Amino acid sequence: MTLEVERLNRLRRTMESLDVMAVLTADPVNVVYATGVRNMTVFSMMGAFRFVLVLAEGPVVLWEFAGCEHLAASAPSVTEVRIAPDLTPASGSRWAESTEGFAREVADLIKVQPFGGRRLAIERFDHHVTDALRAQGCELTSATKVFASARRIKTAGELAAMRSAMDIVTAALETMRDRIEPGRTEVEVWAELHRGLIAQNGELISTRLAQAGSRTFPYFNEAGTATISSGDLFCVDTDAIGPGGYGADFSRTFVCGDRRPSPAQQSIFSMALEQLRHNASLLAPGRSYESFARSAWAVPERFAPYRYYCLAHGLGLTGEPPYIPVHDPSRPFPVSGAFEPGMVICIESYIGDSESHQGVKLEDQYLITEQGTELMSTMPHALTGSSRHKRLS
Structure with missing residues (x-):
């Protein structure tokens, strides 16, 4: 079939x-x-x-x-x-x-x-x-x-298409990562992700979420002509639509150039990674969205005003329901339902620091299975991920 x-x-x-x-x-x-x-x-x-x-x-x-x-x-x-x-x-x-x-x-x-x-x-x-x-x-x-x-529930053929899209987008992002160099602009670097995607018959990238330096805080600054400097953080959210129209959606943050991450950068990266891994560990078939949100990692008060707008969302041909909000104890939880086998879910994490005026964006993509979960986005989490530099994770 x-x-x-x-x-x-x-x-x-x-x-x-x-x-x-x-x-x-x-x-x-x-x-x-x-x-x-x-x-x-x-x-x-x-x-x-x-x-x-x-x-x-x-x-x-x-x-x-x-x-x-x-x-x-x-x-x-x-x-x-x-x-x-x-x-x-x-x-x-x-x-x-x-x-x-x-x-x-x-x-x-x-x-x-x-x-x-x-x-x-x-x-x-x-x-x-x-x-x-x-x-x-x-x-x-x-x-x-x-x-x-x-x-909401993916067929076997859809999952095969999504795995193929993930392979293509991961390879394109690895190439882009190695082009994050001082003096280049955000859009020049981001174009490398496009080239790798389109050259493999991918469709498009649905957002412009690639930003560097002080433009990593607050989040959602769109890629532009700002020049990247050595030591800048560079956040990218793939939001990519691969061959056949299927999404590959994950986020990584890197440091530009030969400089090691600063203590502030390493600190917010570690928090973002902890948030991502904790919330991913909560994914399970049959678990309600409300239970997931209630148990989610608590963003420290200093960073809470700048956290990502949702904890997780579905993915298929595009980003899709459920969009699971942060739990607010003062209000009834607005989203009903539970995770089901065959759903693809993206876990979101962002830690933005108003003092150093920079932020770290991370995201991973998971398949809910009968037994638990399968990590679909396997690119390592590393601030200095270029093949030219020692990897820190």
């Missing part, structure tokens, strides 16, 4: 379990999940240019960007390919007429459903499209929950 068929089968089982017999999505990630057909992923994030209708008991119809229909010709999970109508008012075309015609197409297709063809789960369409579908008698609900539920 191919990966595409595996995913479609899981999506349909999830639809049936949620009593949803038809889903319509323009989300480019979920279009890939449902069909396996990749096309202009970044462009498709700008509007509803490609979309797919999946029936639990019926066809899978892909509306593809004009001129690209051949891309789905051999897709085992696609029943029919149609040219996507223009549903975007900003285009200046006859979008209103196109929208009405599209709504009629969808309504006709979902009439084959056992319950009479009215209920439709939908996501990522503008209101004029949903208005047109309702005018055709469709009863709309959200498709986001359907896809999130389906994507």
Whole structure:
């Protein structure tokens, strides 16, 4: 069974379990999940240019960007390919007429459903499209929950793709690490990670989280033209999407140049690593998210205002639920559920020091198994990780 068929089968089982017999999505990630057909992923994030209708008991119809229909010709999970109508008012075309015609197409297709063809789960369409579908008698609900539920547990084929992505991204990051040199800019170094990923048929990097020196505090400064100096910390979060659209998400922090880490750098690195390892040790099948959060490593008071916004999150085609927040004893825990075998979870750690104005970002990726966990991101934690220098861990 191919990966595409595996995913479609899981999506349909999830639809049936949620009593949803038809889903319509323009989300480019979920279009890939449902069909396996990749096309202009970044462009498709700008509007509803490609979309797919999946029936639990019926066809899978892909509306593809004009001129690209051949891309789905051999897709085992696609029943029919149609040219996507223009549903975007900003285009200046006859979008209103196109929208009405599209709504009629969808309504006709979902009439084959056992319950009479009215209920439709939908996501990522503008209101004029949903208005047109309702005018055709469709009863709309959200498709986001359907896809999130389906994507939560990974198939065997998905796990193989994620391991392959991890190998590619790890090799690219090792090359990037060895290019962290005084005088280079953040983006010059970060470009090495891109080159290694794209050269191996990877997709993209979804954030710009590569920062050096004083820009490592607070976190979430995007990579820019700042010059790196000897002795600077360099934080990078891969946030990479590899071949087939699967994520490899882990973070490392290095020291630039030949200088050994300062006592302050070594101290916050040690704390970040302790936080990461402690929280990773709590992962277990059946453990509730709330129990995990309650037992998480307590960030020292001095550093607590700058901690990472969540303790852990899911991963698949992108970062995905659950996003597990820090436990607040004064409020009910907002996320229900528990870790399940087949989930891929990323553990986050950041220690930011307001006195030295620098921070350390670490993250690892784990698979939840029946027996416990499997570490997927095996690149060592080392401040001076270059092959030219002695490794400290």
